[in-house]
Amino acid sequence: MNNFEKYLQDNKDKLQSDSVDEKVWLMIENEMLKSKNRRSKRFLRITFIVIFMSLLGCLIYVLQDQDEGLNEQKILAEYDLTKYNFEEKVNTKKQQLVSATVPETKFEDFQILLQQLEFMDGQFQDYIRYIEQNGYQEFIGDQILNFYKSKIELLDKIKSEIDKINYYEKIKPSYTEYVTIEI
Amino acid sequence: MKKSSLHIQSTLLLKFNTGVALMYCLLFAQSILNAQISKTYVEEISVGKQVEILSNVPSSIGVNVSGTVTTNNTKNRYSLSGKNGDLRLNVLKDLLIETWDKAMVRQETKITVNSNDDNDAIRLLALMKIKLVNGPDGRIDIDCNLNIDLFKMKNGWFRSDDCTIQLESGENISINYLELETKLFIPKYANLNLKGNKHCIIRLGELDGDLDVEMKYAEIYGVSVNNLRASLRSCYNVIFESVENADISSSNSYVKIDKANIISIGSQSLNDACKLANPKYMRSNSAQSKYKFGQLNTLQISDSANDEIVINEVDNLIMKSSNFSNLEINKLRKSLIADVKNTDISIGNLDKDFSEINITNALSTIEISTDKASNYLLSLAKDNLIEGFDEAKFSLYADEGLNNVYRFGSKVSNSTITLNCDRCKFTIY
């Protein structure tokens, strides 16, 4: 590279034109504004879609959740199993047992009866699952009716066993603490 | 040679008639093909003198439904209808198992199928197979659903029922309707093993061999079997006229056996398939079940909770573990040994020549009705709180320190009743 070339290279800034027409910037600014508007619109559109989808998701979730909660009742109502008011009777009987107490020495034995209650609840869930998977069938309606009768019988039995324990406890105290049966 | 016009006319007429006839044939064939097609598959296999047969039940058919499904409320049909209530699957839940003297197993399955495309129905029928395989261990496996792996149905808001049969080979065939009915014939001497987890109704003839059942929601009606081993959950009718020996574990079930030599309850835990999902629900091998027995030689109760056991006549009864179960015996001939808790026991008629009643119990009601002609010694623990015992009817025979021994009858006898039951109501008359 000779001196002339170096001279030109070193002074290339001085080889620039004086000014740039203002319209160039105005065009740039105009395009930027349009683009910003487009972006804003796109952002608004996306925001709207996201909010809409979220609301839809929430709605489906809530409905599903309600559906699960009501599933048991729905099935019972659908097959006219609620007419016997078993649920109400069971709840009333359970309520009567909430504060029931037995001597601590009998608590362990008593757990077997409470396990039976848990077992019945598990069995009931199995009925519901069976109906969900295979549809309602006559036999399962019979079993559910029987189930409720058995559950009421069991609650009656728990009550009478508590009464029996406490009756004998009065006659022959075991001098241990009383504990709630935790039904 | 030139043909006459009459000959040409007659040839044309013949061709026309043939064409019409062919058209009618095709239409007829079409109408037949569009209708349901039924076929009964029969398969027999010779077996040896020792044979074990393993069978599932018709309602075991795999079902995969996505969309709206309704069920037809019939007792002995497993029926599924689609979106518009059209019947799509119809399985006879009754499984009739006849026993015969032949050394042969026979399966008869009737399939009725209907498809939009007749070729599909024909293809499905062609692919159906009964597999009675005589395995190396001599076991015959029976599949009541032939080689159907899955019945699939899909429908939706804008989509009508789409039903497919998936075969074990993986092949899928579109159909509109499937109906299955199965009947089995097995040798009397065979050992039969039945498994199922959906409602079904088993009707079994006289079986000299053993029966092993692992069932949920089943009904079993049997005539007679040699050894019965049953693991049952929610089986509301398990009824046998006669069983030599039975070993039953069950929950939420009803079992009735009219006559048996030895019955054992709760000696084994329920099979996994019969357990509830959460093991905490069930800790006893027999629970929440009702048993009704006719004549028994021996009943052994190994593990029972909240069962109801009613026996018409029994010679010997052993209760190893029972909690909150109730035992009602109409007639006890020889002995009752019970180490239980909270278990009410009622003996309606104790044979005058009985040998031993030995009950360890607590917080329960015990009623024993003895024969007036009987002679026995009654031993009661002194430290027990017992109500209802009428001491005046007895004479004190001996004071054995911890026990008081009373005597009933004037003759010397080896018959004894020993009761260790604190906080109990005890009535003996």
Next chain:
Amino acid sequence: MVSMRTIYEMYAKQMLASSFRITNSLPDSEDIIQESFLCAFQKIEQLKDEGKFSSWLKQIVINNSIKFIKNKTSFEPLDEINEREVKEDNSNWYMSIPFNQIRESIMSLPDGCREIFSLYLLEGYKHKEIASALGISISNSKSQYRYALKLLKNILMKYHHE
């Protein structure tokens, strides 16, 4: 934070000059820098090092300018130029010539050689890059550059002697 207007003002003149030297058309160069600034502003978030903005912008402007002239430019066939003649000129004859004169002289050069001259000497591109961008051979790029330099010298010498 610097506004876009400020950035524009900082670089617009320089960018227009670079583009103009290539296109030799002011309206087209104005369009090119407008497009280039827009592109740079929209993608400015992609630029990791803010200090490299000017070179990045220059790159966009040059690329757009080359894109504009590509396939429009014809290169004059050249006779063999004595390289030594060009290289050995070490006198300072050009110092008295005003820069606007030099600028105009550059712009009066034939399109092809002017573009290569601008890209090589004033924008710092290598002949290999120029050849690749314009779709010509490296030797042609070099020849066109020498030709432009010779022509420019001849034009400017006139002013020098005047």
